[in-house]
Amino acid sequence: MTTKLAFIGFGGVGQALAEIVLERKEMLENQHHLDVSVVAVADMMKGSVYHPDGLDISKLLSCVRENGSVETYPEDGRTITGWTNTETIIHSNADVIVEVTYTDVKTGEPAITHCRTAFKNKKSVITTNKGPVALAYEELSELAKAKGVFFGFEGTVMSGTPALRMPKTTLLGNEIKEIKGILNGTTNYMITEMEKGLSYQEALEKAQQLGYAEADPTSDVEGYDARYKTAILSNYVMGVPISHKEVGCEGISGLTVDDVQSALNQGQKYRLLARITRRNGSVEASVKPERIAQDDPLAGVTGATNAIVYECDLAGSIMLTGAGAGLKETGYSLLIDLIHFNQQRILAKT
Numbered sequence: 559m560t561t562k563l564a565f566i567g568f569g570g571v572g573q574a575l576a577e578i579v580l581e582r583k584e585m586l587e588n589q590h591h592l593d594v595s596v597v598a599v600a601d602m603m604k605g606s607v608y609h610p611d612g613l614d615i616s617k618l619l620s621c622v623r624e625n626g627s628v629e630t631y632p633e634d635g636r637t638i639t640g641w642t643n644t645e646t647i648i649h650s651n652a653d654v655i656v657e658v659t660y661t662d663v664k665t666g667e668p669a670i671t672h673c674r675t676a677f678k679n680k681k682s683v684i685t686t687n688k689g690p691v692a693l694a695y696e697e698l699s700e701l702a703k704a705k706g707v708f709f710g711f712e713g714t715v716m717s718g719t720p721a722l723r724m725p726k727t728t729l730l731g732n733e734i735k736e737i738k739g740i741l742n743g744t745t746n747y748m749i750t751e752m753e754k755g756l757s758y759q760e761a762l763e764k765a766q767q768l769g770y771a772e773a774d775p776t777s778d779v780e781g782y783d784a785r786y787k788t789a790i791l792s793n794y795v796m797g798v799p800i801s802h803k804e805v806g807c808e809g810i811s812g813l814t815v816d817d818v819q820s821a822l823n824q825g826q827k828y829r830l831l832a833r834i835t836r837r838n839g840s841v842e843a844s845v846k847p848e849r850i851a852q853d854d855p856l857a858g859v860t861g862a863t864n865a866i867v868y869e870c871d872l873a874g875s876i877m878l879t880g881a882g883a884g885l886k887e888t889g890y891s892l893l894i895d896l897i898h899f900n901q902q903r904i905l906a907k908t
């Protein structure tokens with residue numbers, strides 16, 4: 559059975575997923591019984607195209623890269639161009655909406671509306687946008703459940719490093735007492751550069767040059783990006799719904815090279831740590847710079863790498879480390895969701 563995708567947003571992450579499904583076509587079919595067809599793309603800047611029988615992914619990528627528009631896709635009489643995002647979600651025959659629009663994480667829009675519209679129309683959603691899961695998880699997950707559709711968002715925390723699904727699928731049977739982690743690559747990179755002697759400003763400029771920091775780095779350096787991810791971990795992994803506003807938040811903008819060097823001289827390192835601790839059916843959550851011993855495994859995490867530790871009552875302390883951003887890695891996170899969508903569909907039919 560073919561899985562039909564509609565991309566809402568077709569920037570770097572969407573294109574990365576399209577490339578992966580093109581390159582891994584045989585492997586996905588042979589190993590995962592996943593036969594993917596891209597039926598639609600709708601993007602605010604690149605236009606939209608729909609074909610009920612599927613589009614040729616190579617041609618689609620060429621159109622975007624050569625012309626900056628998917629509306630130059632070859633016409634065959636049944637091709638439709640010019641649909642809005644909403645028309646594409648409602649009227650296309652897609653099974654799965656790949657929601658990768660440019661979304662304002664403060665409001666979660668337009669991604670939240672796209673997810674809601676898809677679920678109401680009995681379409682599944684996979685997304686890398688943090689807004690829908692940090693701001694509207696309860697509403698959207700309940701709506702998806704009521705409509706019998708799938709909601710996948712692995713890439714919202716640590717991109718393709720499976721920080722969400724690993725504890726939910728392979729650490730089953732444990733109670734997770736605490737989660738702590740380095741969830742923002744920009745700030746970890748900056749702190750490790752300050753450990754080498756760079757000033758805060760020099761470290762920030764380097765992070766921006768390397769493309770780690772957001773265009774406006776406020777969300778990174780003030781801890782807001784990590785705070786959204788903390789809310790997602792609490793909502794999904796800990797099963798305790800909290801708003802990002804309930805997560806105490808302090809970034810690294812007050813940290814100087816002298817603070818970092820003085821910690822080093824005392825056998826410690828600063829890390830911007832997200833921490834969620836279970837307390838009598840509730841959780842306490844914070845994001846703040848913490849001084850940790852140099853032999854703490856999290857102190858060994860340097861550069862833009864992310865890491866997360868799950869304190870489990872049976873398995874003990876489990877640490878997962880890997881990329882927290884990157885086009886290929888984030889595109890891959892969508893593939894993880896897609897394979898799980900397909901596995902659930904196969905199970906439901908047996």
Ligand code: HSE
Nearest residue numbers: 742743744770772883
């Ligand atoms: N700017 C973010 C980071 C990207 O530095 O980790 C991933 O959310």
